[in-house]
Amino acid sequence: MxxxxxxxxxxxxxxxxxxxxxxxxxxxxEMETSAGTLELELFDDQAxxxxxxxLDYVDSGFYRGTIFHRVIPGFMIxxxxxxxxxxxxETQAPVENExxxxxxxxxxTLSMARTRDPHSATAQFFINSVDNPRxxxxxxxxxxxxxxxxxxxxxxxxxISATPTRILGPHRNVPETAxxxxxxxxxxxxxxxx
Numbered sequence: 514m515x516x517x518x519x520x521x522x523x524x525x526x527x528x529x530x531x532x533x534x535x536x537x538x539x540x541x542x543e544m545e546t547s548a549g550t551l552e553l554e555l556f557d558d559q560a561x562x563x564x565x566x567x568l569d570y571v572d573s574g575f576y577r578g579t580i581f582h583r584v585i586p587g588f589m590i591x592x593x594x595x596x597x598x599x600x601x602x603e604t605q606a607p608v609e610n611e612x613x614x615x616x617x618x619x620x621x622t623l624s625m626a627r628t629r630d631p632h633s634a635t636a637q638f639f640i641n642s643v644d645n646p647r648x649x650x651x652x653x654x655x656x657x658x659x660x661x662x663x664x665x666x667x668x669x670x671x672x673i674s675a676t677p678t679r680i681l682g683p684h685r686n687v688p689e690t691a692x693x694x695x696x697x698x699x700x701x702x703x704x705x706x707x
Contacts, residue, residue, distance in 0.1 A: 539661070540564065541700045542571060546581070547693040548673050551640075551666035552700070553623055559614040560660035563625055563634070566608040567660065570636050571697045575602065581673055581692040582684065587643055590673045590692075591626050594637040597691050599684060604635035616659035618648040621670070623661035631655035642674045 540555040555564045570576055570593070579602065581592035595601055610631040618624055618641050625634035632655075640663060641648075650656040663670060676688040 542697055543700045544697045545695045549669035551669055552664045553661045554664045555661040556616060559616050560611040560658055562609050563611050563658050563660040576694050576697045579694050583686045584676055584678050584688050585686050586674050589639040589641050591639040607633050607635050610655045610658055612650040612656040612658040618645040618659055620644050621663040621667055622659045625658045640670050642670055
């Protein structure tokens with residue numbers, strides 16, 4: 514039998530080690546936009562198919578020149594599918610929905626956009642500008658797959674969220690001044706401490 518003091522001491526050492534050992538971050542991606550730069554950490558373990566799908570688009574240069582075409586203040590900013598002329602880009606096959614992974618659509622998280630079909634996500638993504646737990650999976654009902662988070666640049670997300678919008682043809686909530694994704698690229702990850 515372990516004495517209470519020894520239990521506390523062991524727990525204390527374990528907690529000290531846990532707070533000083535580096536944590537391995539997920540894949541890091543830098544997104545350069547006309548409104549500023551964001552750094553995103555991807556959830557490789559929680560949404561591996563979604564992350565692989567997103568990185569295929571990143572590595573191919575697909576996102577260069579696309580825009581944040583749908584901006585709803587107090588909700589989210591959506592991009593990755595249209596050119597500045599609002600022409601839809603041709604995408605790969607849809608990715609399997611991985612929303613039942615325990616990750617929640619909280620402020621600053623990166624999620625896949627989709628239609629009513631839960632398995633219809635391709636290239637478009639959104640960043641939650643507020644907590645949106647109603648977009649999460651509910652039991653066995655699919656939600657919107659969370660596959661990353663903003664680690665740097667929430668001020669840029671806030672600025673994009675505050676952009677005045679308009680209706681342009683069939684598109685609603687289109688920024689009056691285009692917010693262009695100039696580039697997205699992987700960056701070397703470094704171990705971080707909590």
